[in-house]
Amino acid sequence: MNADNFEAEDKSAAVGGIAADRLRSIIERVERLEEERKALAGDIKDIFTEAKSAGFDVKVIRQIIRLRKQEPAEVEEQETLLDIYRRALGM
Amino acid sequence: MNADNFEAEDKSAAVGGIAADRLRSIIERVERLEEERKALAGDIKDIFTEAKSAGFDVKVIRQIIRLRKQEPAEVEEQETLLDIYRRALGM
Amino acid sequence: MNADNFEAEDKSAAVGGIAADRLRSIIERVERLEEERKALAGDIKDIFTEAKSAGFDVKVIRQIIRLRKQEPAEVEEQETLLDIYRRALGM
Amino acid sequence: MNADNFEAEDKSAAVGGIAADRLRSIIERVERLEEERKALAGDIKDIFTEAKSAGFDVKVIRQIIRLRKQEPAEVEEQETLLDIYRRALGM
DNA sequence: CGGCCGTCTAAGGATC
DNA sequence: GATCCTTAGACGGCCG
Numbered sequence: 418m419n420a421d422n423f424e425a426e427d428k429s430a431a432v433g434g435i436a437a438d439r440l441r442s443i444i445e446r447v448e449r450l451e452e453e454r455k456a457l458a459g460d461i462k463d464i465f466t467e468a469k470s471a472g473f474d475v476k477v478i479r480q481i482i483r484l485r486k487q488e489p490a491e492v493e494e495q496e497t498l499l500d501i502y503r504r505a506l507g508m
Numbered sequence: 509m510n511a512d513n514f515e516a517e518d519k520s521a522a523v524g525g526i527a528a529d530r531l532r533s534i535i536e537r538v539e540r541l542e543e544e545r546k547a548l549a550g551d552i553k554d555i556f557t558e559a560k561s562a563g564f565d566v567k568v569i570r571q572i573i574r575l576r577k578q579e580p581a582e583v584e585e586q587e588t589l590l591d592i593y594r595r596a597l598g599m
Numbered sequence: 600m601n602a603d604n605f606e607a608e609d610k611s612a613a614v615g616g617i618a619a620d621r622l623r624s625i626i627e628r629v630e631r632l633e634e635e636r637k638a639l640a641g642d643i644k645d646i647f648t649e650a651k652s653a654g655f656d657v658k659v660i661r662q663i664i665r666l667r668k669q670e671p672a673e674v675e676e677q678e679t680l681l682d683i684y685r686r687a688l689g690m
Numbered sequence: 691m692n693a694d695n696f697e698a699e700d701k702s703a704a705v706g707g708i709a710a711d712r713l714r715s716i717i718e719r720v721e722r723l724e725e726e727r728k729a730l731a732g733d734i735k736d737i738f739t740e741a742k743s744a745g746f747d748v749k750v751i752r753q754i755i756r757l758r759k760q761e762p763a764e765v766e767e768q769e770t771l772l773d774i775y776r777r778a779l780g781m
Numbered sequence: 782c783g784g785c786c787g788t789c790t791a792a793g794g795a796t797c
Numbered sequence: 798g799a800t801c802c803t804t805a806g807a808c809g810g811c812c813g
Contacts, residue, residue, distance in 0.1 A: 436562075443559045444573055447552055451573075454548045458806090461541050468534045471527075477680045479807080481688070482535060482542075498659045505710040506663070506717070528687040535688070549793095567795075568778045571771065589753065596750045618744075625741045626755055629734055633755075636730045643723050650716045653709075661790080664717060664724075735811095749812095752786095 465475050484492060556566045647657050666674060738748045 439562060440559075440564060440569070443555055443562075443564065444569060444576075447555055447569075447573060448576070450548050450552050450555075454545055457541050457545045457548070461538055461545075464534055464538055464541075471530060471534075473531065473534070474680055474684075476808080477677065477684055478531075478535065478538075480681060481684055481690075482538060485535075485539070485690075495659065498656055499662060502659055502663055502713060505713050508663075508667075531684060531687050565774075565778050568774050570794090571774055575771075589757070592747075592750045592753055596747055621744060622741075622746060622751070625737055625744075625746065626751060626758075629737055629751075629755060630758070632730050632734050632737075636727055636734075639723050639727045639730070643720055643727075646716055646720055646723075653712060653716075655713060655716070658791085660713070660717065660720075664720060667717075667721070 465478070468478060469475050556569070559569060560566050647660070650660055651657050738751070741751060742748050
């Protein structure tokens with residue numbers, strides 16, 4: 418950990434003066450946004466927990482959301498290919 | 509499986525009723541949150557684009573962020589390990 | 600690494616006499632089996648690479664294998680539930 | 691997409707021909723390897739059962755094995771990091 | 782039987 | 798631009 422910090426600071430220092438601040442700013446903004454992303458993931462998880470409590474099948478709900486996100490043509494294509502392979506296997 | 513069937517029938521019976529609204533609400537809330545997540549991902553990407561324009565090495569920045577994220581986790585893990593070893597020794 | 604090995608040996612020694620050897624044996628046998636598992640995973644990956652080269656859609660092949668692994672009743676049930684939710688949403 | 695369509699048609703044309711055999715072969719080989727993998731997982735489980743019977747703490751053993759596995763990876767990562775920093779510094 | 786853990790899949794990024 | 802690899806998310810099995 419000490420060694421890592423040393424390397425990081427060494428590096429920042431090497432970029433020189435103002436650029437080091439710029440780098441720090443970039444890193445902190447990204448970290449902040451990632452935290453927000455993580456928080457949203459938690460919210461989504463909560464909703465699924467609620468859904469499960471209400472008796473819904475979470476896996477199927479995920480499937481619905483996935484379908485709504487896809488182009489109908491995409492769905493069709495995958496299903497067609499699946500059929501073709503199934504026929505080839507005599508299933 | 510008995511419980512599942514019960515829930516499933518419960519649900520189909522409610523189509524057009526309150527449960528359908530509940531299902532719709534769940535799905536739409538999740539989709540909304542996923543959009544926000546996606547937007548945040550876009551913001552992060554923008555910052556990296558900016559960083560690159562400023563002459564920084566994006567890959568290096570990513571690695572630094574990754575490090576800063578895992579350092580606390582490693583400290584945590586070491587403590588856990590210590591506990592584990594002590595318990596293994598019957599202390 | 601040195602410190603870790605020290606801890607591990609410390610631990611083994613502390614379990615006392617024969618038990619330490621027993622512990623070492625257990626660990627080594629598990630590690631050996633995990634290596635074999637990993638090797639098999641590599642073999643599977645190779646087959647998929649071959650499949651891709653032959654023009655097959657790997658994702659669909661995975662889907663086929665998944666289906667063959669499931670009980671037909673299971674597949675049916677999932678699809679039924681999907682239909683029910685779709686109707687509830689007017690899709 | 692053009693390539694995909696081409697491949698898909700290629701495949702459907704071959705149903706009942708050589709490609710179908712090829713597909714079947716691929717699937718069966720993968721399934722066979724997955725069975726072997728599953729068998730090894732069973733063997734590992736047996737060893738842990740034995741360990742538990744001998745009075746060992748299975749969770750601790752798992753943690754030790756995990757540690758032994760990730761140590762080399764961490765060394766590797768440190769070297770990678772060093773390279774990255776050196777490149778970032780133009781060395 | 783609900784949460785936890787490990788594995789497996791799929792998407793995004795890096796590399797050539 | 799295609800492939801490879803890493804990473805995050807989803808899934809199933811295991812344990813408590």
